Structures are given as C-alpha cells and as structure tokens.
Amino acid sequence: MMSRHLLVAMLGLGMVLVSGIVRAQSHDASVANHQLHYYDIEDFGMEAGAATCADHIAPILQRSCQQCHRPGGGGPMVLMSCDQVRPWAPVIMYRTAVRDRMGAMPPWFVEKDIGINGFKNDYSLSDVELALIQDWVNNGAPRGNPDNEPPALVFSGSNGWTLGEPDLILRSRDVTRPAIGPDWWGDIGLASTGLTEDRYIFHHMTYRSGVLNEEGAGISGDITSWPIHEVGRNADTFPEKAGQLLPANSALHLYAAHLHSNGRDTTGHLEFGISFFPVGYAPEYSRRGPRTGNGVDIDILPNRANQEVHNYVVLQEHTKIIAFESHLHAPGARMRLEAIWGHNQFTLNCVGYDHNWVKQYIYEDDKAPLLPKGTILHTIGFLDATAANPNLADGRNWAGGGRSVSNMFIDLGYSVSLTEEQFQAEMAIRRANMKDRNEYDIGCPLCWAPEPVEPGIAGSD
Numbered sequence: 467m468m469s470r471h472l473l474v475a476m477l478g479l480g481m482v483l484v485s486g487i488v489r490a491q492s493h494d495a496s497v498a499n500h501q502l503h504y505y506d507i508e509d510f511g512m513e514a515g516a517a518t519c520a521d522h523i524a525p526i527l528q529r530s531c532q533q534c535h536r537p538g539g540g541g542p543m544v545l546m547s548c549d550q551v552r553p554w555a556p557v558i559m560y561r562t563a564v565r566d567r568m569g570a571m572p573p574w575f576v577e578k579d580i581g582i583n584g585f586k587n588d589y590s591l592s593d594v595e596l597a598l599i600q601d602w603v604n605n606g607a608p609r610g611n612p613d614n615e616p617p618a619l620v621f622s623g624s625n626g627w628t629l630g631e632p633d634l635i636l637r638s639r640d641v642t643r644p645a646i647g648p649d650w651w652g653d654i655g656l657a658s659t660g661l662t663e664d665r666y667i668f669h670h671m672t673y674r675s676g677v678l679n680e681e682g683a684g685i686s687g688d689i690t691s692w693p694i695h696e697v698g699r700n701a702d703t704f705p706e707k708a709g710q711l712l713p714a715n716s717a718l719h720l721y722a723a724h725l726h727s728n729g730r731d732t733t734g735h736l737e738f739g740i741s742f743f744p745v746g747y748a749p750e751y752s753r754r755g756p757r758t759g760n761g762v763d764i765d766i767l768p769n770r771a772n773q774e775v776h777n778y779v780v781l782q783e784h785t786k787i788i789a790f791e792s793h794l795h796a797p798g799a800r801m802r803l804e805a806i807w808g809h810n811q812f813t814l815n816c817v818g819y820d821h822n823w824v825k826q827y828i829y830e831d832d833k834a835p836l837l838p839k840g841t842i843l844h845t846i847g848f849l850d851a852t853a854a855n856p857n858l859a860d861g862r863n864w865a866g867g868g869r870s871v872s873n874m875f876i877d878l879g880y881s882v883s884l885t886e887e888q889f890q891a892e893m894a895i896r897r898a899n900m901k902d903r904n905e906y907d908i909g910c911p912l913c914w915a916p917e918p919v920e921p922g923i924a925g926s927d
Contacts, residue, residue, distance in 0.1 A: 518610025519551060521611075522598045532619055555607035574825065634742070638655070638736040642731065657718040760867070764867040773851065774847065788879070792847075796858045803843070
C-alpha cells in the first residue's frame with residue numbers, strides 16, 4: 467500500500483544537549499525508564515569534533531531519512547540539504563538516540579544487542595552513525611566543505627510506491643468520515659483484480675482474497691488471508707520460495723477497515739500495489755506456518771508500566787520464520803520472540819513498539835530462523851498503561867482484548883512449514899555459509915546436528 471502522511475510531534479530540545487556522554491544501554495519496557503543511546507566518537511577511533519554535515523551526516527540522511535523528510539513526503543520537515551538540517555540538529559540527535567522505542571527516528575525498533583540482526587531493507591542507524599550525529603551536534607552542527615556533500619537524491623513529486631511501480635494497482639471505493647464522530651470498523655467492499663490467469667505475488671486494513679462468485683458480489687472457494695496493513699507499516703515482500711497466489715477472476719475483500727475522524731470532513735480510499743513473479747512460477751513452500759499471540763483474553767491493568775502478556779505455541783512442523791511483526795495497541799511498548807528447544811531457550815528478537823509506526827521485519831534469507839518441529843515459540847508482549855506513554859489516550863481504565871481502544875497481542879509475521887527434506891536442505895545451505903562448527907546460529911538450533919540416517923543404510927544402528 468502507499469505510504470501515509472504522519473505528523474510526528476517533536477520532543478523538547480531541553481532534553482537533548484548533554485555535557486557528558488551517557489553510555490547506559492539498559493532499559494525495560496517502561497516508556498519513562500528508557501535509556502538513550504549516547505556514544506563517544508573517540509571509542510570508534512575518530513577525533514572528537516571532526517564530524518561535519520557534508521562528510522558524515524548528509525550520507526546518513528540520504529539513506530535513512532529523506533524518503534519521508536522531503537517535499538511531498540510524510541515527514542513534518544524537509545531534510546534534503548545541510549542548510550535545512552541544521553536548525554533541527556538537536557532534535558535529530560535526541561530522536562535518533564531513542565533508537566528502539568516509541569518516538570525513535572528512523573522508525574526501526576529492533577534491539578541491536580539481542581538475538582538475530584539480519585533484516586532486509588534495514589535503514590536503522592549503527593552505533594558509529596549515532597556517535598557521528600552526536601559529535602556533530604555537540605560541536606555546533608558544522609556544515610563542512612560543501613564540495614564534499616553527496617549529489618542530491620532526486621524524488622518524484624508524488625507519493626510513489628516504496629518498492630517501485632507495481633504490476634497491478636487496485637483501488638477501493640471512496641469512504642468519507644465526518645469531522646467529529648466515533649471510530650468505525652467495518653466492510654468497505656471488494657476490489658476486483660481483473661486477472662485472467664493465476665499469478666503469484668512477489669512482493670490498517672485487514673483483507674483477504676478469493677474468486678468472485680457468479681453474481682460478482684462476493685468471494686468464494688479457497689480464501690487467502692493477507693498480512694494486515696497499518697499506519698506506518700512497510701510493504702510486504704514474499705521470498706522467492708514462498709510467493710502467495712492471487713487467482714484469476716479474483717478480488718480483494720476489504721472486510722475490516724478501521725476509520726476514525728480527524729477534525730475535518732475527509733474522503734479517502736485505499737490503493738494496493740502488487741508485483742508478480744514471472745508467469746509459470748510456482749512456490750516451493752506453500753503451507754503457512756502458525757501465528758502466535760493472543761487477541762482474546764488479555765488483562766491490561768490501568769496506570770501500570772511493565773505489564774507482560776505471554777503466549778506459547780508448539781510447532782507441529784519444521785518451520786522457517788520469514789518475518790517478525792509485533793502487533794499491540796496503544797499501551798504496547800515492546801515484544802520479544804523466543805524459541806525453546808530441549809533445555810535451551812533462545813531469544814530470537816526483541817523490538818520496541820510504537821503504535822504510530824507498525825513495522826514488519828523481514829529476515830535476510832541466511833538469517834531467517836529454521837526451527838524443528840517440537841520447538842516452543844514463546845511470545846512476550848510488554849505494555850505501559852501509564853501517562854508516560856504518549857500513545858495512550860487514558861490509562862485509568864482496565865482494557866481487555868479487542869479492536870480499537872481495546873488491545874491485541876499477536877506476532878503478525880509470516881512463516882512457512884517445511885517437509886523433512888526441505889528442512890534438511892535449508893540447514894545444509896545455512897551450514898555452508900558458516901565458517902566452522904565454532905560458529906553458532908541461534909536461529910538454527912539443529913544446524914550442526916547429524917543428518918538423520920534412514921534405517922537399513924550401512925553404518926546405521
């Protein structure tokens with residue numbers, strides 16, 4: 467779906483400029499107790515006070531900021547040149563130092579010192595990039611030599627598709643909300659694909675697809691559920707081995723749209739941009755893995771931080787986790803995914819959560835967890851229902867499971883089930899990429915285990 471405009475309130479400048487460098491990295495799931503990520507540039511072998519916009523900051527802005535902070539983009543200010551950036555330097559220093567909690571910029575909330583850190587399209591900032599920004603700001607945000615600035619990026623004047631021009635664009639009907647009114651959750655109808663043949667897709671609206679019935683007023687047959695799309699979310703991309711099918715004569719059923727009033731009469735619509743695998747493509751993996759979490763019996767107490775909710779799922783099949791996506795509601799502050807295998811408990815990932823920027827984290831192919839059947843997936847949600855949480859309208863009331871002002875706790879990531887042969891083949895690829903048996907992959911607990919031997923083969927017991 468197309469990117470959406472969000473106005474993100476800037477936090478107070480008085481909290482930005484610090485006389486000393488604080489190196490604390492510990493934090494809990496309380497919004498108020500989060501420690502900022504400040505670094506000393508000299509620890510990275512660089513001279514203090516040497517960072518300039520032209521040499522060090524401009525490349526960071528191009529990679530991680532300007533997709534939104536540009537004319538026509540979703541950011542509230544333009545950061546395309548050093549002159550435009552300098553007035554915002556203290557705010558940039560603060561917001562980037564938040565790093566993995568709500569309010570961070572850029573909005574990428576994976577905790578870098580825990581678990582797996584190999585994701586596609588990762589635009590987050592490294593430790594040394596944070597140190598450069600902080601050194602630059604504390605030294606007065608100098609521009610440096612303009613001749614050293616990288617050539618300016620060129621963007622189209624419109625809100626383009628983040629993955630390039632799609633093969634197919636589908637549009638919903640227009641929907642109008644009054645300036646003032648209650649939240650609305652419901653069905654906004656069908657969006658016909660017009661496809662004459664089956665195609666596999668490469669690549670906050672809940673939608674599904676199916677073949678149009680004879681009247682063209684609904685879908686039937688095998689219904690496919692697609693990933694939920696929400697405010698601030700990135701695009702879905704399905705890997706080469708696991709494309710999703712969009713059949714001929716099909717339609718998207720936009721059956722659960724969440725709309726709310728914004729202070730002015732507003733008419734809008736949804737657009738879906740879809741890119742296809744080549745004609746004739748067939749996925750190697752076609753069975754969807756389990757979804758973890760709990761959207762029903764949640765018990766969130768009022769005005770309390772560091773609340774935890776837990777869910778356990780035993781994998782009935784070998785599973786490859788393609789993407790991790792924490793889904794909470796306004797009280798959400800953090801989510802952790804663990805894999806329990808035998809006596810071992812592995813933390814695969816921890817991510818902060820910001821309900822303004824719901825993100826999907828797609829693993830690099832050689833980092834995606836390969837978990838044997840029998841593994842227990844343990845998902846933990848952390849919630850903050852205090853006034854310190856700026857996303858919470860009112861923390862005085864108890865809240866349970868449900869939509870809108872109620873709560874959810876789900877990992878909406880994508881996984882596939884593997885046969886024994888597929889599982890062994892995936893682990894063989896992973897082992898070939900490792901240097902030796904001293905290299906351990908927490909996402910692949912059996913990578914160095916002996917391959918199973920069929921009964922009756924010479925040398926077997």
